[in-house]
Amino acid sequence: MNMIYSNPFSLQGKHVLVTGASSGIGREVAVWLSSQGARITLVARDIPRLEETLLRLEGEGHTIAVVDFLNEQDVSGWMKRISKEVAPFDGLVHAAGVQAPMPIRATSLSHWEKIMSTNVTSSFSLIKAFRQKGVCLDGSSIVLFSSVMAKVGEPALMGYCASKGAVESMVRAAAIELAREGIRVNCVAPGVVKTEMTETLKDLVGGGSMEIIEQKHPLGFGVPADVAYAVNYLLSPAARWVTGTALVVDGGYLA
Ligand SMILES: NC(=O)c1ccc[n+]([C@@H]2O[C@H](COP(=O)([O-])OP(=O)(O)OC[C@H]3O[C@@H](n4cnc5c(N)ncnc54)[C@H](OP(=O)(O)O)[C@@H]3O)[C@@H](O)[C@H]2O)c1
Structure with missing residues (x-):
């Protein structure tokens, strides 16, 4: 098989679903992918902020889908509908997430479950929905979001660290199971990136x-x-x- 591409990094004509697209990394991912020729379905809860992202995208054919991962939603149903109405997907980028720092003594069960639902259960629902027949194309790629916090700890981040460790384990298991369906599954593990999430952390821990x-x-x-x-x-x-x-992208933090 000849695997020489004129530009192996090209995303021209690909349809990619990006969650967390109303803010920070997810928004920048959507903007960049559109500049590389991808058609984007933008997912988050905040409609005005999703519309701001939409205005920044290059090219045409982009869509908005409003989803709250804390409310039980039929993720499989809406993903199937979008794949029919717009086009089957080539990619899924799940950048929606919460950090919600809290010391162990003050962490309630509902706080813990909010972190797990947003960061972990959502990943399960999205992977399950994406692999449905007709929803994604052969050779498609799923990218989840881990963090350097999957590999080391910090005070007040037990829930966040546990959730990102779970994401990395899910990636390994899903990659093996879905290889035969022509779907690759990976995650990125960033160090601290300047976004609203880190502004919240700064407010909490101080400059x-x-x-x-x-x-x-x-x-x-x-x-x-x-x-x-x-x-x-x-x-x-x-x-x-x-x-x-x-894939660790951390400015040398883990080194
Ligand atoms: N920034 C960092 O330093 C850093 C480092 C390592 C890993 N990460 C990971 O990178 C990802 C993006 O982080 P970020 O810094 O860009 O965060 P951010 O600016 O706080 O954005 C978080 C995004 O998640 C969405 N979201 C949160 N809860 C949601 C829910 N229940 N349903 C649907 N969408 C929800 C938000 O949209 P709405 O509020 O509109 O719903 C927003 O678009 C996260 O998974 C984070 O853990 C970030």
């Missing part, structure tokens, strides 16, 4: 603590585009032999 955290990143904090380029790679034919892995 001094954020400086200490930044010093742990030899290349400094990242920006959303640093992660969007990694997602581009995992979605593209350049990564056709890559599945079941976590």
Whole structure:
């Protein structure tokens, strides 16, 4: 088989579903992928902010789908409908997530379950929906969001760390099961990237603590585009032999 592409990183004409598209990394991923020729279905809860993202996309044929991963929703049903109304999917990027820092002594069961529903159960529902017959195309790619917090710990992040560890385990199991269906499954594991999520963390821990955290990143904090380029790679034919892995994009934090 000749696997030489004129541009193996091209996303021209691909239909990609991007969750978390109303903010931060998900928004930047959507904007970047559209600049590379992809048609995007934008997913989050906040309609005005999704519309802001939509205005920033290049090209045509983009769509908005409003979904709340905390309310039981028929993810399989709406994904099937969009794949029929717009086009079957080539990719799924699940950037929606919450960090919700909380010391263990103050963490209620409902707080814990909010983190797990948004970060973990949503990933299960999306993977299950995406692999339905006719919803995705052969050679498609799923990219979930882990974090360096899947591999190390910090105070007040037990729920977040557990959720990202679960995402990395899901990626391995799903990659093996779905390989025979022509679907690759990976995740990116970013260090601290400047977004609203990190603004919330800064409000909580204070500017001094954020400086200490930044010093742990030899290349400094990242920006959303640093992660969007990694997602581009995992979605593209350049990564056709890559599945079941976590791509660390962390400015050297884990090193
Ligand atoms: N920023 C970092 O330093 C960093 C580092 C490592 C990993 N990550 C991971 O990267 C991903 C994106 O993070 P970010 O920094 O871009 O976060 P962000 O700016 O806070 O954006 C989070 C996104 O998730 C969506 N979301 C949250 N709860 C939702 C729900 N119940 N249903 C549907 N959508 C929901 C939000 O949209 P609505 O509010 O409109 O619903 C928003 O678009 C997350 O998985 C995060 O854990 C981030």
